[in-house]
Amino acid sequence: MSEEAQGIRIRHRGHAPQVHPTAYVAPTATLVGDVRVGPRARVMYGAVLDAEGSRIEVGEAAVICENAVLRGSAVAGDQPVLVGDHVFVGPHATLLGCEVDRCVYVATGATVLQRARLGAGSVVAVGALVHARTVVPEEYFVPPCTVALDAPVRLLAPDDPGLAQAVGRVGFAQVAFSVDAEWTDRISRNEHIAEVRAAEFGTHADDEVLGFGWRSSNAPCTPREDSDRIDDAGEAHDDSVTVDDPRVAQGAVERHASEGSAQDSPADAHMKGRP
Template identity: 35%
Template structure:
């Protein structure tokens, strides 16, 4: 399904193949010879999404742009099943394996490998040809790549990146953080009530 959102309709190259159960919403441009498979969601929530040429978005993957963080995915990129890319830039010839998570403001260089269930945290910069091992976490700039059992080290690097402040504009120490976050984010997401099919 294709939807217009906030006045913008998807633009899809004629050679791209979009599965009938994929959702493409808003200011999305999909380049030549791309494949977007069943259950994938590519949704521009106020910011643009650009997929280059020969990009493969596999089953149940999510690509989401925000008003402050657009998404750019270069040529010859594979976004694996159940992977998630939110407000990030992905360089050419990069592999995002099954279940990877790439967060807002991240920039991944060319020919990187983000392996199964690995995480690239908010505002993290990965140089070209970096490998993030299975289930490991890349965080910060300069980047630290840490195994999941290094929680204290991950938190020490992550804390200053300020996920709730950067993504939601809220101070982590707000007493009713989740109340404010869900109400504010809910109002933003409610803008989908006016979406129109564009098929």
């Protein structure tokens, strides 16, 4: 029986992730809430797509690489993450409540903050930061480890003496969290931000895990024809999970059979002979 990766799918605030049948979601990727993964999209190992109170859309043939984080929010107005067709999001990149037009390249470790927009064909190079409300024009290049701010966009180096003041004028806490504390009152501002996030993330207590890792090809899914299957991607991930240690395999079966049971402590695991 063939199987297809669907990742870890979690219903949040009444919304369940939707994955197009021709998309690939790695078994360790996590989709939370109103997440929509489009045709031939690829969401790789360890990526987290968390819609929170908003939504996330991943376009056709878009690639979300390992350990990238995409997070929507609604604590300061609706802030979805909208990823266009043929967008590449590199490993460890972070997209928060932003819009990414088609054919954009976001490199490893880059960050794009709330209400920013990346124009079609633009590039955000390794380690760069696109700050809140910044508009990056089409086919614009944001160099490695620089900070892009404002509209029209301007670039600052990390050691620019005016960077802190420029970032303060962005009003990030207000844009992202509806927190009005002064830029110079960092303790108060950070306290309020943590309170907002704690309340937002507290809603995950009611989450429902819908699927873990894999589903059978004959499980209910969006209707499709056999011709829709991807056979020309060049690197199709028809992967299987192999467990050499039968104790590990048996442990996985037992854990899934007793959903919600507490995990063994390290001492218990040692006594049972598990590493």
